[in-house]
Amino acid sequence: MAAVAEMSGEAAAATAVPPSAKNSNSDSKSEFRREVQTLVDMLSKLNPLAKEFFPSSHSHDRQQNHDQLSQTDFFSLNKQSANDAYPNNRRRRNNFNQGRRRLNGRSFRAQREDSIRRTVYVSDIDQHVTEERLAALFSSCGQVVDCRVCGDPHSVLRFAFVEFADEHGARAALNLGGTMLGYYPVRVLPSKTAILPVNPTFLPRSEDEREMCARTVYCTNIDKKVAQAEVKNFFESTCGEVSRLRLLGDHVHSTRIAFVEFVMAESAIVALNCSGMVLGTQPIRVSPSKTPVRPRVTRPTLH
Template sequence: MERLRLNPRAKEFVPPGKGYPRSWQSLPVHNKDLPHAPAPGSFGNFQDPLKRQSRPRKKAALQKQFGGNVRRTIYICDVDQQVTEASLADVFKDSGKIVDCRVCGDPNSAMRFAFIEFADEESVQRAIRFNGTMLGKYPVRVMPSKTAIVPVNTSFLPRTQEELERCARTVYIANIDKKVDREDVRVFFQTMCGPVTKIRLLSDYNHVSSIAFVEFASFKSARSALDCSGALLGLLPIRVTPSKAPVRDEY
């Protein structure tokens, strides 16, 4: 009598509401060919063991590198567009020694967010008491941060008074359509804002859009360029913010 061979992929062997991974669809159908098949009921929770191990290692590495910084950092949201990093730091200076302060988001947006890192963890608890404080037109929300402020590469910052002045005439543009070239960027900003002296356009395979640094001939033109945030350059709306670094390379 021929031995009955069962198909583990049959519906009656899969618990209701569960599926099985696509990688198993190409496996042989006989039980004898599946010595490492997962137990019934575990198909829907199947995970690659290599992927399952990689995440904790990556998280542990980040925790080791920035873990202490996170516990000393607060996150502030609903930051008015008129609030600068200097004025924000001035509000929280009595909470403790401030190591770094960053305001993020579109400068033309009514609501931005910020991070402040203190020298010690106790300062965070004192800073949280400012939750709900009116700052500009809106009350800010203050809470412990879940991420650390990534240190700035000081080699990109202005080194001389001349570079500091050029930095004030420079803007940073993000979310640029990759079909847009350097000349397109120049024509766009010269038409909208004024004469452009330098441009640095950067792109790579890991990002779906490009970034650029544009230096203008006058500070007034750089201020006007901030109003271009949200305008279409190619097929994407660009984001324009003041630059913290001058354009050093000649283009």
């Protein structure tokens, strides 16, 4: 190897011909070039990774490195080469996902705008008017899809949103402005917002579950310190026998909610008058439930 280095050094020195060498014999120049070319040809045939160029102590390490490369880096090298072969794959995939999100966003906005056009805003509603009674008033204009009465239960007047199956029903509902409902004439205007839909999996699935909804009320603003037994005793002492009660809450909200199912539908109607009554330290709000209280499914224990 040292001899080769010396030869290559001499060849490099020989190639650096000083200007004075131009006056040398042309035959000696030709012979010198042939020797240099022969040396270059010999060096080009050498393999720097050949076994004889490495000491024997390095052979074991080289074999281990080769095994690790073949086992751990084979797939990563293939993956890298595949990405190099198709550099636009990731960009195309990202563009496809962004396009799909934009499409879903446009579809959602279109559905929301259509729902707004089918909805009217009703204000100056007597606090004793129920959602069923309000929906019955507007049913003469078209099919009512949803009806939500909102506002403080302590207020004399409340407001609501009524959604129809089509825009014709919403336009016809605007003519009912000034209609006496309870003790006050209602005002009807086009709505600027849509009604947040109820999760369809919670809606009644059969006639029996619809009958359960008629016997169920939805109670909100329940003090977190009030136990389920206290909620049940409150409604049973005021309204009637409770057949099922589901008290829900989490660590995020400051109050809890409950679904209270009575044995009799008349008890649920009486329970609507409990809005504003204090349970614990908070005045509760009670409204008709749109979902039944389904019994919990018990999973079989494995022995």
